[in-house]
Amino acid sequence: MDAEVAENQLVSRQRVADHGEVLTAAREVNAMLDLVKPETERIDSRFLEPACGTGNFLTAILERKLGVAEERYCRSQLDYERYAVLAVSSIFGIDILEDNVRQCRHRLYGVFEWNYTRLFRNRAKNRCRETVRFILDRNIIWGDALSLKTVGPTPQPIVFSEWSPVNGSMLKRRDFTFHGLLEHAATEELPLFSDLGEDVFIPTPVREYPLTHFLQVADADGR
Numbered sequence: 001m002d003a004e005v006a007e008n009q010l011v012s013r014q015r016v017a018d019h020g021e022v023l024t025a026a027r028e029v030n031a032m033l034d035l036v037k038p039e040t041e042r043i044d045s046r047f048l049e050p051a052c053g054t055g056n057f058l059t060a061i062l063e064r065k066l067g068v069a070e071e072r073y074c075r076s077q078l079d080y081e082r083y084a085v086l087a088v089s090s091i092f093g094i095d096i097l098e099d100n101v102r103q104c105r106h107r108l109y110g111v112f113e114w115n116y117t118r119l120f121r122n123r124a125k126n127r128c129r130e131t132v133r134f135i136l137d138r139n140i141i142w143g144d145a146l147s148l149k150t151v152g153p154t155p156q157p158i159v160f161s162e163w164s165p166v167n168g169s170m171l172k173r174r175d176f177t178f179h180g181l182l183e184h185a186a187t188e189e190l191p192l193f194s195d196l197g198e199d200v201f202i203p204t205p206v207r208e209y210p211l212t213h214f215l216q217v218a219d220a221d222g223r
């Protein structure tokens with residue numbers, strides 16, 4: 001099923017007419033990702049695809065990042081888990097169609113699961129699998145990238161979680177509205193980064209979470 005969806009660029013004419021849904025083939029995906037190859041191979045570089053479909057780009061990015069994690073860290077299960085979770089946590093997507101969002105999360109999880117189980121077999125931890133599922137549920141959002149709101153009975157502002165590693169095994173989660181993050185792009189008054197000591201744009205989180213062990217982030221959600 002997964003391969004079929006990945007290869008099939010059109011689901012229906014109606015969906016093309018309604019949502020411009022034409023999925024990108026693997027060859028084009030990889031050619032485009034090669035234009036930013038070093039970023040796709042940096043485990044913690046953040047990618048957001050605001051019309052991610054079923055995840056043709058995001059799964060290819062995760063495969064690249066996990067390839068690097070395996071090369072560097074496969075001899076230590078804990079290190080691999082830390083970096084694999086970091087790779088997953090740096091990938092973000094939005095799509096307006098709920099089935100695409102589900103499929104995208106499912107495919108991303110499948111990329112992680114296949115690699116993790118292949119490497120560590122019966123030593124693989126369900127805790128780590130749950131952490132990855134939890135992060136994917138948060139990072140791949142059923143929403144409208146134009147209104148910046150979630151889709152569903154009660155649309156809310158889209159909120160992204162930033163996951164930052166601290167001291168090896170700890171993660172700091174801070175939530176930001178998509179709108180707040182884009183304000184910077186709209187005004188471009190201040191740079192996001194500066195090596196010259198200028199003022200920079202610092203978005204304000206709408207919520208901060210206590211520092212948490214990376215395998216316990218789902219417990220710290222508090223919902």
Ligand SMILES: C[S@@+](CC[C@H](N)C(=O)[O-])C[C@H]1O[C@@H](n2cnc3c(N)ncnc32)[C@H](O)[C@@H]1O
Pocket residue numbers: 019020021022023024049050051052053054055056057094095096097100143144145146147
């Ligand atoms: C051309 S497809 C591309 C999908 C994917 N990026 C790829 O290349 O395979 C466009 C996608 O955008 C989604 N879409 C259309 N309007 C959207 C909106 N306002 N917000 C979020 N997603 C939207 C559609 O559901 C569809 O999955």
